[in-house]
Amino acid sequence: MYGAKVKPNVIFSYNAGISACEKGEQWQPSLALLSLMREAKLEPTFISYNAAISACGKGEQWQRAMALLSEMYQVKVKPDVISYNAAISACGKGEQWQRAMALLNEMYQVKVKPDVISYNAGISAVEETEQWQRSLALLNEMREAKLEPTFVSYGAAISACGKDEQWQRALGLLSAMREAKLEPTVTFYNTGLSACEKGEQWQRSLTLLSEMREAKLEPDVISTTRRSARAGRASSGSALWLCSVRCGRPSRSPTSFSYSSGISACEKGELWQRALALLSEMWEAKLVPNVSATALGSARARRASSGSWRWRCSARCGRRSWSPTQL
Numbered sequence: 001m002y003g004a005k006v007k008p009n010v011i012f013s014y015n016a017g018i019s020a021c022e023k024g025e026q027w028q029p030s031l032a033l034l035s036l037m038r039e040a041k042l043e044p045t046f047i048s049y050n051a052a053i054s055a056c057g058k059g060e061q062w063q064r065a066m067a068l069l070s071e072m073y074q075v076k077v078k079p080d081v082i083s084y085n086a087a088i089s090a091c092g093k094g095e096q097w098q099r100a101m102a103l104l105n106e107m108y109q110v111k112v113k114p115d116v117i118s119y120n121a122g123i124s125a126v127e128e129t130e131q132w133q134r135s136l137a138l139l140n141e142m143r144e145a146k147l148e149p150t151f152v153s154y155g156a157a158i159s160a161c162g163k164d165e166q167w168q169r170a171l172g173l174l175s176a177m178r179e180a181k182l183e184p185t186v187t188f189y190n191t192g193l194s195a196c197e198k199g200e201q202w203q204r205s206l207t208l209l210s211e212m213r214e215a216k217l218e219p220d221v222i223s224t225t226r227r228s229a230r231a232g233r234a235s236s237g238s239a240l241w242l243c244s245v246r247c248g249r250p251s252r253s254p255t256s257f258s259y260s261s262g263i264s265a266c267e268k269g270e271l272w273q274r275a276l277a278l279l280s281e282m283w284e285a286k287l288v289p290n291v292s293a294t295a296l297g298s299a300r301a302r303r304a305s306s307g308s309w310r311w312r313c314s315a316r317c318g319r320r321s322w323s324p325t326q327l
Helices: 008-023 027-039 046-058 062-074 081-093 097-109 116-127 132-144 151-163 167-179 186-198 202-214 221-232 237-245 256-268 272-284 291-303 308-318
Strands: none
Touching: 008 027, 008 046, 027 046, 027 062, 046 062, 046 081, 062 081, 062 097, 081 097, 081 116, 097 116, 097 132, 116 132, 116 151, 132 151, 132 167, 151 167, 151 186, 167 186, 167 202, 186 202
């Protein structure tokens, strides 16, 4: 490799090695290969740098990714859209959303046109922060640039809104997805349910679950749990309590987790009789209550004025091979 005459396939070999390290998320070897290229008097290309920046990003080494991007300008290797996308993604994974936004703005200044991946990386960078306004602004910028938001775009934006209790905007984005012919998956609905839960919008949670069934999507454990939590806090808990353990799925029976969620919901709504009724129903369904279910049921029973419920709960626990928790 270190012959007197450098051949194009030598640089290609190095690039292939760095790319292999990037795919294997091995940032240290990728930087070592880049260093070996310089020692061998080989000039790294934009392919070399792009792969190394991406490797650093996957290894959550955002500082090194930024240093490599800066080095590209120093050695007169013009960064392209892939270079910036990798650097923005690295900053996002390193929770450096301000730097990610700065890079996105820099792209316009250096005449590198952002693409869908650029914006997706930017929206994802602000997803974990309380910067939901920025995520919506980036979505609007995408549309203005004639770029169609993807599942990744909407998913990160909905998540950002949900984390900051912006349930109206989260639901608005779900509607926008459908209008754009992008059918939300269970994961997207779960994010919407989470937003409704934080915004104490239990009625809208139930509406979302109905929409899921209309879309032929089967609510999963997370969907059921979100709805259960919301239902349990509602004052009119009778009808919603029944929903908290049955998702309307004839082909699938409630699991121990579903029952536990329902018991938790009833506990939060101070519906202790129903919590114990659920615990009783679990035995009839031959489902072993977990520690959480037993603890919640016992706690509700102990707070009740009547001792009969406490006796029933203790008696049922005693019939199995495990003991109730001590509260």
